[in-house]
Amino acid sequence: MKDVDQARGELVIQTIAMPKDTNRHGDIFGGWLVAQMDLGSAILASKIAKARVVTVAIEQMSFLQPVHVGDTVACYARLEKVGRTSMRIPVEVWVNRFMSDEEVRVTSAVFIYVAIDENGKPIPVQRR
Ligand SMILES: CC(C)(COP(=O)(O)OP(=O)(O)OC[C@H]1O[C@@H](n2cnc3c(N)ncnc32)[C@H](O)[C@@H]1OP(=O)(O)O)[C@@H](O)C(=O)NCCC(=O)NCCS
Incomplete structure (x- = not known):
């Protein structure tokens, strides 16, 4: 069963939460x-x-909901704004609970990136 919301953005990474990614309590x-x-x-x-x-x-x-070992973890990202050298990218993480049809949004955030040259100095992002 899918959350009432839909994931916004394009699928940029998909993986599985593994036991090595847990803390001492198994979360x-x-x-x-x-x-x-x-x-x-x-x-x-x-x-x-x-x-x-x-x-x-x-x-x-x-962090909206916990992630469990075995969940399929999918990150969706979209471009919200281009500045001169920066890009503002909201990201949502959805999980498909292991052995179920349940899809849940577990995390969201906004990542801001700067384009840089080979010396680490900001360079303009070309608008297309
Ligand atoms: C990113 C970095 C190159 C920016 O250099 P800078 O000399 O501060 O550059 P500027 O002040 O011109 O800022 C560049 C852009 O970033 C934006 N910016 C800077 N700090 C920001 C912040 N805290 N939040 C949001 N945007 C920020 C500026 O508004 C500017 O955007 P614009 O060009 O679209 O208007 C430099 O801070 C850096 O190398 N940081 C470390 C990055 C890194 O190693 N990240 C991985 C961490 S492990």
């Missing part, structure tokens, strides 16, 4: 989830900028 680490979101949204940001990108800020991080 999935928030930090592991943030890493998946960062990886996924960086793929979108570098595709848009056609350049190297770095994460400059993460805003509005909300």
Whole structure:
């Protein structure tokens, strides 16, 4: 059964939550989830900028529901705004609960990336 909401954005990463990603209580680490979101949204940001990108800020991080071992974890990202050198990318994480049809939005945040040159200096993002 799907949440009333729908995932917004394009699927940028999909993986499975594994036992190695848990804390001592067997729950999935928030930090592991943030890493998946960062990886996924960086793929979108570098595709848009056609350049190297770095994460400059993460805003509005909300952990809404727990993630369990065995859940399929899917990150969806979309471009909200292009500045001069920065891109604002909201990211949602949805899980498909193991052995069920249940799909739940578990996390959301806004990642901000800056396009950089080979010296790590900001460069303009070309608007298309
Ligand atoms: C990202 C980085 C290159 C920016 O350099 P900078 O000299 O601060 O550049 P600027 O002040 O010109 O800012 C660049 C853009 O980032 C935006 N920005 C900077 N700090 C920001 C913040 N905290 N939140 C949101 N946007 C921010 C600026 O508004 C600007 O956007 P615009 O060009 O679209 O108007 C530099 O801060 C850096 O290298 N940070 C480390 C990044 C990193 O290693 N990330 C991985 C962490 S492990």
